[in-house]
Amino acid sequence: MSSKKVVLYFTADITDQPIIYRLVKDYDLVINILQADINPQKEGTLVVELTGDNFGPGIEYLRRLGVAVQPLTEEIIQNEEKCVSCGACTAICPTGALYIERPDMLVKFNSDRCVVCRLCVKACPMKAMEVRF
Template sequence: MAPERIVLRFNATTSDKPVIYHLVKKYNLIINILKARINPHKEGMMVLELHGEPEQYAHGLEYLRSMGVTIQPLSEQVQHNETICNHCGACINVCPSGALYLERPDMKVKFDNEKCLVCLMCVKACPYKAMEVYF
């Protein structure tokens, strides 16, 4: 099957487990890690391309879910609505990847889509709903 791009979210108990190793070893899946931010004993996330035989792929995802990993298709994209944004900076404080940053000297909040991990932390943090999710 064609590679699928997915986002995995790890909770504090799974972030230090070798789940990716098991995906390769047990389910014979081919993995291309595109972005990752995993801190042992903290929440983490990983964006990857995954492919293999359909049955193995399905079992691999089942295994991830059984380990408490949340799976989300990468078809989700985050966008910064500059019309609504009031540049309060709340999203910068929660963004783990540096995708949201303050541009000087005008002190405007900017969004770099290339760095975005689609973790949705900014979507929850924005009081003005200026960080939007698209599918």
């Protein structure tokens, strides 16, 4: 089975539909919600990791419903030459992708857990966390 990270954009008229359930039930996809945001107007964005063999039909289903689907093309990288392991980024990281490794007390980055929220980029005083397109 392969995995793919995508960003889903929902309009208010479809947020009440069981879209994730249908992806699981009808297309046998495993959905890992990495980040979710729904505004007061009920428009939403989901960053999800899809795992399975039916990406194509599942994505086509989403597009038929009016969900905009984009691959997650940005990534965060840690510039280890700039990093001084101050830990400022670890406190702000919502997924635990950035953590302090003990006993060395070095900041480590697990890119598989990253949802590209960019909070670490803003928090890093040394500008060691960078966005790559």
